[in-house]
Amino acid sequence: MDSSKSTLERLGKIGIVPVVVLENADDAIPLARALMKGGLPCAEVTFRTDAAEESIRRIAKEFPEMLVGAGTVLTTDQADRAIAAGAKFVVAPGLNPKVVKHVLSKNIPMCPGTCTPSDIEAALDLGLNIVKFFPAEPSGGLKMIKALGSAYVNVKFMPTGGINAENIRDYLAYNKIFACGGSWMVKGELIKAGKFDEIERLVREAVEIVKEVRG
Numbered sequence: 001m002d003s004s005k006s007t008l009e010r011l012g013k014i015g016i017v018p019v020v021v022l023e024n025a026d027d028a029i030p031l032a033r034a035l036m037k038g039g040l041p042c043a044e045v046t047f048r049t050d051a052a053e054e055s056i057r058r059i060a061k062e063f064p065e066m067l068v069g070a071g072t073v074l075t076t077d078q079a080d081r082a083i084a085a086g087a088k089f090v091v092a093p094g095l096n097p098k099v100v101k102h103v104l105s106k107n108i109p110m111c112p113g114t115c116t117p118s119d120i121e122a123a124l125d126l127g128l129n130i131v132k133f134f135p136a137e138p139s140g141g142l143k144m145i146k147a148l149g150s151a152y153v154n155v156k157f158m159p160t161g162g163i164n165a166e167n168i169r170d171y172l173a174y175n176k177i178f179a180c181g182g183s184w185m186v187k188g189e190l191i192k193a194g195k196f197d198e199i200e201r202l203v204r205e206a207v208e209i210v211k212e213v214r215g
Helices: 002-014 025-038 052-062 076-085 097-105 117-125 141-151 168-173 188-192 196-214
Strands: 016-020 042-046 067-071 130-133 156-159 180-182
Touching: 002 016, 002 042, 002 067, 016 196, 025 042, 025 052, 025 188, 025 196, 042 052, 052 067, 052 076, 067 076, 076 097, 117 130, 117 141, 130 141, 141 156, 141 168, 156 180, 168 180, 168 196, 188 196
Parallel strands: 016 042, 016 180, 042 067, 130 156
Antiparallel strands: none
């Protein structure tokens, strides 16, 4: 359980998890390099595209020190493929007990999506105390998280969905926020246009916000 715990601890210290959609696996290495140079040694590569599995494989091989994970994992098959490719953590938009149990059985951290008290209780029943809160802004944002956090005192949240450079300070300032998932610094159009210098610049800005808020 130690490696799983240390992965989560590292993600919590980093404070921001870039949520990446890669249409072409050839973009994986330059993107990972931009993230590393900008000071964010992690990425959640979403399993929404055919390039996701190969992208994770390339990043894990080229940057073994980077925390690369798989997002939008909906099935045990996707989880197996992601883990085999080198994913060090798994994230899902919802909470499927079958998928959660399967991932945890591999000693890989799993962060399922929640947005209601019932979701959180299902996560607690599975032994989890860190959950994704998704979609964050449409589901009530920080106000909703604070309401849930007051009831579930031992739970920490990773809000994702609508998080950006303007509102992330408020989220990070709340002590029940584990980390924030965001895509504003790794937008698809920037990746497709090969604007990795711009991505690095946005990443640096995001890292400075975390330092500013959390010290």
